[in-house]
Amino acid sequence: MQQERSRRSNRERSDTTRAAIIDAAHALFVDKGYADTATPEIVAAAGLTRGALYHHFEDKKSLFRAVIEREAREVAATIEQFAPDGLAPREALLAGAAAYFDAMAVPGRVRLLLLDGPAVLGVTEMAAIDAAHGGRTLEEGLSAAMAPHRLKEKAVKAMAFLLSAAFDRAALEIDAGAARADYAYAIDRLIDRLIDP
Numbered sequence: 001m002q003q004e005r006s007r008r009s010n011r012e013r014s015d016t017t018r019a020a021i022i023d024a025a026h027a028l029f030v031d032k033g034y035a036d037t038a039t040p041e042i043v044a045a046a047g048l049t050r051g052a053l054y055h056h057f058e059d060k061k062s063l064f065r066a067v068i069e070r071e072a073r074e075v076a077a078t079i080e081q082f083a084p085d086g087l088a089p090r091e092a093l094l095a096g097a098a099a100y101f102d103a104m105a106v107p108g109r110v111r112l113l114l115l116d117g118p119a120v121l122g123v124t125e126m127a128a129i130d131a132a133h134g135g136r137t138l139e140e141g142l143s144a145a146m147a148p149h150r151l152k153e154k155a156v157k158a159m160a161f162l163l164s165a166a167f168d169r170a171a172l173e174i175d176a177g178a179a180r181a182d183y184a185y186a187i188d189r190l191i192d193r194l195i196d197p
Contacts, residue, residue, distance in 0.1 A: 030108030089145035
């Protein structure tokens with residue numbers, strides 16, 4: 001029993017340390033960008049040592065990947081929260097679209113996921129991260145909404161990929177100061193045209 005408690009407390013300490021590193025890195029990556037953030041700054045902000053950082057992460061890039069994965073999970077969770085099971089496919093897609101724009105309005109998220117992420121990790125790795133989180137939800141939603149058209153799975157996958165790119169481009173424009181309502185309207189009309197051509 002004592003040994004089990006000790007293992008649990010060691011794991012909890014390790015999880016707490018890892019979270020502190022990710023939190024500190026997130027704040028610095030948002031504020032300064034990946035390229036201008038050094039690992040000594042991260043450990044100083046986390047109140048830890050470089051040894052602690054390298055115990056949990058191979059290098060700055062692997063730490064950045066952990067930050068990106070957490071952000072992608074949070075975006076997907078927001079979408080799933082506001083587009084719950086039980087909605088009709090069209091309503092789920094429209095609710096998911098609005099939730100995506102809400103999720104991407106979190107300060108720094110556009111920079112991390114749409115600018116620095118592809119530049120640091122590459123487009124292929126970012127696509128894999130997206131597919132593991134929000135991309136899967138979008139593809140499932142389109143597939144359900146387009147079921148009457150009996151499109152091939154590859155066609156639905158391609159449409160989801162292209163629609164995802166439109167979402168990302170809209171988020172970049174909104175982050176740069178464009179009116180969200182204009183882009184939300186355009187995305188909603190695009191969804192309608194895709195599911196009811």
